[in-house]
Amino acid sequence: MTFRTDSKAIVSIAVRQLAESVRRQGGLGSSLNAGITGNEGTKIHGDFANYADRDFPGHQLFSEITLQTSVQSDSLPFHLLVQGRCDMVAISPEGRVTLIEVKGFRGHARSIPQDGDPVHLAQALIYSHMLFDSDFFDSQGFATQEIDVQLRYIAFESGETHIVQNSWTREALTSHFLQICAAFTKAMVPLYEHRFTRNELNQKASFPYEQLRDGQRQMMQEVIAAVRDKAVLFVQAPTGIGKTMATLYPAIKAQANGLTNQIFYLTPTRSQRKIAESTLDDLESQGFYIRSLTLRAKEQICLSPEHFCDIKQCPYAIRYYEQLQDALEKSYEHRRLLPEDVQALAKAHNLCPFEFSLALMPTVDVVICDYNYIFNPRIRFQNFLADPKQRYTLLVDEAHNLARRSREMFSAVLTISGLLALRKGLAQCRPEPGNDRRIHDSACLSSDRLIQSLTQFRELLLGTDAQATESALYEELKAHHPVKRDQFLATKSLPPRLLAEVATLAGIMTRFFADHPEFPGRQAMMIPYFDLLYFLRVSERYYSDSYITTWRTGEREELYMTLLALDASTLLTDIYRDQSPVVFFSATLSPLPYYTSLLDARTTTERPEIVNLPSPFQKERRLVICYEAHSLRYGDRSQSMASIARLIRDVAGLRKGHYLVFSPSFYYQRQLARALSDLKAQDIEFLAQPQRMTDKQKNAFLARFQEARSVKSLVGLTVIGSLFNEGVDLVGEELTGVIVIGTGIPGMSPERDILRQYYDAKTGSGFEYAYVWPGFNRVTQAAGRLIRSEDDFGIVLLIDDRYGRSDYRQLIPEDWSAHHIENRDECLEVIDMFWKDYN
Numbered sequence: 001m002t003f004r005t006d007s008k009a010i011v012s013i014a015v016r017q018l019a020e021s022v023r024r025q026g027g028l029g030s031s032l033n034a035g036i037t038g039n040e041g042t043k044i045h046g047d048f049a050n051y052a053d054r055d056f057p058g059h060q061l062f063s064e065i066t067l068q069t070s071v072q073s074d075s076l077p078f079h080l081l082v083q084g085r086c087d088m089v090a091i092s093p094e095g096r097v098t099l100i101e102v103k104g105f106r107g108h109a110r111s112i113p114q115d116g117d118p119v120h121l122a123q124a125l126i127y128s129h130m131l132f133d134s135d136f137f138d139s140q141g142f143a144t145q146e147i148d149v150q151l152r153y154i155a156f157e158s159g160e161t162h163i164v165q166n167s168w169t170r171e172a173l174t175s176h177f178l179q180i181c182a183a184f185t186k187a188m189v190p191l192y193e194h195r196f197t198r199n200e201l202n203q204k205a206s207f208p209y210e211q212l213r214d215g216q217r218q219m220m221q222e223v224i225a226a227v228r229d230k231a232v233l234f235v236q237a238p239t240g241i242g243k244t245m246a247t248l249y250p251a252i253k254a255q256a257n258g259l260t261n262q263i264f265y266l267t268p269t270r271s272q273r274k275i276a277e278s279t280l281d282d283l284e285s286q287g288f289y290i291r292s293l294t295l296r297a298k299e300q301i302c303l304s305p306e307h308f309c310d311i312k313q314c315p316y317a318i319r320y321y322e323q324l325q326d327a328l329e330k331s332y333e334h335r336r337l338l339p340e341d342v343q344a345l346a347k348a349h350n351l352c353p354f355e356f357s358l359a360l361m362p363t364v365d366v367v368i369c370d371y372n373y374i375f376n377p378r379i380r381f382q383n384f385l386a387d388p389k390q391r392y393t394l395l396v397d398e399a400h401n402l403a404r405r406s407r408e409m410f411s412a413v414l415t416i417s418g419l420l421a422l423r424k425g426l427a428q429c430r431p432e433p434g435n436d437r438r439i440h441d442s443a444c445l446s447s448d449r450l451i452q453s454l455t456q457f458r459e460l461l462l463g464t465d466a467q468a469t470e471s472a473l474y475e476e477l478k479a480h481h482p483v484k485r486d487q488f489l490a491t492k493s494l495p496p497r498l499l500a501e502v503a504t505l506a507g508i509m510t511r512f513f514a515d516h517p518e519f520p521g522r523q524a525m526m527i528p529y530f531d532l533l534y535f536l537r538v539s540e541r542y543y544s545d546s547y548i549t550t551w552r553t554g555e556r557e558e559l560y561m562t563l564l565a566l567d568a569s570t571l572l573t574d575i576y577r578d579q580s581p582v583v584f585f586s587a588t589l590s591p592l593p594y595y596t597s598l599l600d601a602r603t604t605t606e607r608p609e610i611v612n613l614p615s616p617f618q619k620e621r622r623l624v625i626c627y628e629a630h631s632l633r634y635g636d637r638s639q640s641m642a643s644i645a646r647l648i649r650d651v652a653g654l655r656k657g658h659y660l661v662f663s664p665s666f667y668y669q670r671q672l673a674r675a676l677s678d679l680k681a682q683d684i685e686f687l688a689q690p691q692r693m694t695d696k697q698k699n700a701f702l703a704r705f706q707e708a709r710s711v712k713s714l715v716g717l718t719v720i721g722s723l724f725n726e727g728v729d730l731v732g733e734e735l736t737g738v739i740v741i742g743t744g745i746p747g748m749s750p751e752r753d754i755l756r757q758y759y760d761a762k763t764g765s766g767f768e769y770a771y772v773w774p775g776f777n778r779v780t781q782a783a784g785r786l787i788r789s790e791d792d793f794g795i796v797l798l799i800d801d802r803y804g805r806s807d808y809r810q811l812i813p814e815d816w817s818a819h820h821i822e823n824r825d826e827c828l829e830v831i832d833m834f835w836k837d838y839n
Contacts, residue, residue: 008077009077009078009079009192010078010080011080012389013080013184015082015084015123015126018122018126018184019119019123021184022180023121023122023180024118024119024321025118025321025322026319026320026322027311027319027320028317028318028352029317029517036104036106036156040156044104044154045102047159048087048102049063052088056090058092058093059091059092059093059098060091060140061089061090062089062091064085064086064087065085065086066083067084067127067130067133068082068083069129069130071181076185077189077193080181080184082126082181084123084126086130086131087101088102089136091140095144096148097144097147098148098149098150098165099128099147099149100150100152101123101124101149101151102152102154103117103120103151103152103153105154105162106157106510106511108515111514112153112162112164114164115164120151121149121151124150125149125168125173125177126180128147128173129176129177131147132170145169145170145171146167147167147168147173148165148166149165149167150164187328187329190329194291194332195365197289198255198290198291199255199257201256202253202255202288203256203257204287205287207249208285208286208288209282213240213241213242213616214616215613215614215616216241218611218613219237219241219246219585219611220246221250222235222609222611223247223250224253224254225609226581226609227250227251227393228254228581230581231581232576232577232581232582232606232609233581233609234399234585234596234599234600235584235585235589235611236592236611237613238587238613238614238615238617239784239788240615240616240617240787240790241616243585244275244276244279247397247583248263248280252283252288252290252365254393255365261392262364262366262367262390262391262392262393263365263366263395264367264369264373264374264392264394265367265369266369266371266374266395266402267368267370267398268370268371268405269726269727272727276368276397277338277368281336284335289335290335291334291335291337291364292337292364292367293357293361294337294338294369295370295373296339296357297370298354301339301342301346301353301354301357303343303346303347309523310523310526312518313523314352315350316346316347316350316351319350320350320351320355323349323351324351324359326349327346327348327349327356330345330348330349331345331360331363332363337364339353342357358381361384371405375409375572375575376409377542378530385575388579391580392580393580393583394580394583395582395585397585398726400586400588400589400777401586402584403595403598403599404774406565406568406569406599407564407568408565409565409568410565411562411563411564412531412535412538412539412562413560413563414454414531414562415528415531415559415561416451416455416557416559418528418531418532419450419451419528420451421524421525421527421528422509422525422528423448423451424524425524425525426447426512428519429519429520436516439511439512440512442508443505443512446501447505449501450501450502453501454561457489457551457561458553458559460473460489461487461489461551461552461559462487476497480495480549485750487552487553488553489550489552490548490754491548493543493549494539494543494549494563502535502536502539506532513529539563542565546566546568546570546758547563547566548564548566548754549561549563549564550564550751566755566758567758569597569599569600569601570601573599573600573602584599587784588780588781590811591773591810594769614815615787617787619815619817620837621794622787622793622794622816623795623796623819623834624795624796624798624812624819625795625798625818625821625827625831626798626803626812626819626821627647627799627822628800628804628821629801629822630643632664632741632742632799632800632802634748638671642675644675644799645675645676645679647799647824648672648676649676649681650828651739651795651797651828651831652684652715653681654832654835655835656683656713657709657713657714657733657735657736657737657794658705658709658713658716658734658736658737659715659736660724660785661716661718662718662719662724662725662739662740662741663718663719663720663741664719665719668741669688669689669718669719672717683713684712684713684714684715686715687701687704687715687716687717688717689719689724701724702728702730704716705730705734706730713736720741720779720782721746721778724782725778725782725785726784728785729788730785730788731788731789731791732789732791732792735785735786735792736794737794737795737796738783738785738795738796740782740796740797740798740799741799742799743772743775744775744776744782746770746771746774753770755769756771768807773811780813783816796816804820
């Protein structure tokens with residue numbers, strides 16, 4: 001945190017952060033926390049404070065002493081302010097002073113270094129110096145030049161205590177403190193100088209384009225107001241507004257003026273990340289000074305796939321902290337840190353690229369990344385984002401996708417195959433008789449018990465309904481309101497017996513891994529172990545009335561046990577409300593009340609700012625027809641297949657060009673492809689998207705559309721909600737028309753029907769929440785492929801009789817100026833007239 005006095009800026013840092021930044025050594029496998037969670041650490045500290053008088057009889061005890069000190073030097077461009085709270089100070093009857101720093105650990109005390117962890121020791125020594133620098137001794141009425149510094153390690157499970165204690169003079173403590181501060185300030189100066197230059201230049205720099213687009217000025221004004229007021233803003237801005245610039249430009253201006261420290265630009269697609277990077281380049285061309293980092297998934301930038309996340313063996317992990325500072329210093333030669341740059345720097349310094357990305361994050365102005373890094377509790381930057389001193393702004397692009405993905409983020413899954421992988425790993429490690437063997441055997445028994453429980457559920461689902469309802473297991477579940485369908489079961493809550501088995505196994509496995517950091521097969525156990533921990537975390541921290549527990553069978557005797565989030569709005573809102581300004585923006589946030597309720601749980605009591613901008617493009621360049629002659633409900637689809645195939649042929653024949661046809665499913669697409677083939681249309685070429693399409697196939701598919709227009713029309717068959725629904729930019733003659741068959745409604749499933757029931761009870765609009773609105777979003781996304789720039793033109797044809805209903809008419813944007821037509825000849829005539837008028 002940085003703020004200014006009349007002369008120099010003051011850089012504030014916590015004692016723990018200062019110690020970690022300078023004294024952390026070794027590799028990624030040398031855990032500072034020794035397997036202890038934040039809540040467990042709090043309990044250890046609380047228990048110690050409550051019973052400290054037993055360890056220090058007759059002593060005066062002082063807990064949680066707040067301390068601070070500053071470092072000032074003419075050679076530094078800032079003052080350094082160090083702050084923290086030491087755990088305890090004890091004064092003996094003889095006047096001997098002991099400062100105690102408490103740390104928790106799992107496993108054996110023999111794993112603790114002889115002199116304590118260097119970071120823990122540095123923390124204790126910094127606190128000791130700060131104690132001398134405070135008025136503590138004056139307030140107690142005595143003086144001393146020496147203090148005992150004690151590191152007290154306490155085992156979480158057993159309470160076993162391991163003590164490292166030495167005496168330090170005031171002079172030695174001061175020398176040690178200044179050495180640490182010198183190392184820290186050396187690393188801090190390049191960052192401070194960058195930010196000083198950034199603010200100076202970015203305050204002066206102007207908008208990079210000669211003209212603002214229609215709606216862009218209003219959007220920028222709303223964004224900077226949201227950052228200033230720490231508000232929640234929803235913006236529905238059609239393609240062409242220039243949303244990326246309209247969010248980044250005002251946010252960077254706000255940053256330069258001290259309204260926010262860091263900007264996170266969140267987007268789910270790599271193509272949109274590249275647009276964000278290009279936007280920053282455009283700003284720099286006009287005099288802005290911006291240091292950015294683009295994050296990529298760890299498996300995509302891993303330098304040693306054969307050791308993937310095996311931090312005990314990976315050559316890029318085992319000495320990570322020894323070369324980290326040199327790599328960070330070298331990184332200041334880059335202002336646009338792309339994944340390739342991060343990977344190259346990491347390779348040159350033998351660092352894990354992903355962990356290096358995280359270390360770079362506090363040093364940049366803009367972070368471009370996926371939603372997961374902010375909102376997914378398994379991945380998010382918890383320590384950084386939860387710090388109340390951090391001031392950051394969230395710019396959430398394509399926000400309609402976050403609404404869908406948030407339920408997945410807060411759901412957890414356990415599988416029989418994952419548990420069997422754990423059990424297999426346990427079988428490969430056979431400790432010697434003793435305490436280690438007892439823990440190992442307990443882990444085996446606990447995993448066997450949970451595997452057996454899940455196996456019982458699988459047998460329940462695979463049996464007949466009569467067998468199921470008569471089983472003892474089903475009787476046990478009745479208190480949890482079970483819902484059973486074919487090979488599917490759901491309850492409102494997780495049965496306590498199962499939860500206890502999960503918690504027991506998670507605890508034993510954590511102890512087992514702490515005791516056995518290396519053995520054959522350990523790496524293969526990590527993913528199922530993390531799944532187990534997350535399952536327990538969701539059950540304990542997040543599970544509420546907005547969750548259900550489901551069991552579903554899979555191939556090869558698989559069973560999936562899922563804690564399924566039906567509504568993650570409260571969990572999302574708790575992450576950003578009262579913590580940071582957030583701008584949710586997309587071209588398709590319709591209906592807005594639906595998306596605001598999914599992304600902001602407080603929308604009814606603390607109404608967010610909402611902006612709905614019109615399209616900047618001429619309406620005359622696009623024709624939208626709702627063709628209402630056919631029912632595309634599941635049971636009716638076969639009746640209209642031939643007619644729709646002929647309509648597609650005739651529409652593509654009215655004007656030679658490139659067309660995308662979105663089918664309601666891959667099964668429907670295969671039937672449609674046969675019907676089109678039967679027509680033997682000589683002047684049309686058809687392409688079909690395979691159900692499992694690779695990136696290479698996708699690029700080849702799009703390349704056909706990017707070829708010059710030929711004598712034949714090109715019709716690409718794809719599926720609504722699949723790869724080509726969004727993130728595809730076909731401009732000008734590359735795309736002439738979009739045809740959407742159906743209303744995009746998701747397929748029926750027990751989970752989605754329970755979702756309908758949940759929102760029926762909550763809002764009275766369950767079918768809309770579960771089916772209609774997410775389906776229509778797919779339709780608008782598909783239609784949005786057509787007009788991507790002011791030079792684009794073409795037709796959108798929506799085929800389904802439901803588009804004539806009042807509820808669907810209300811969903812269709814006004815600026816579409818849609819024609820509602822039931823007659824086939826009239827439909828073709830209107831399209832023909834559009835092309836004649838356009839030509």
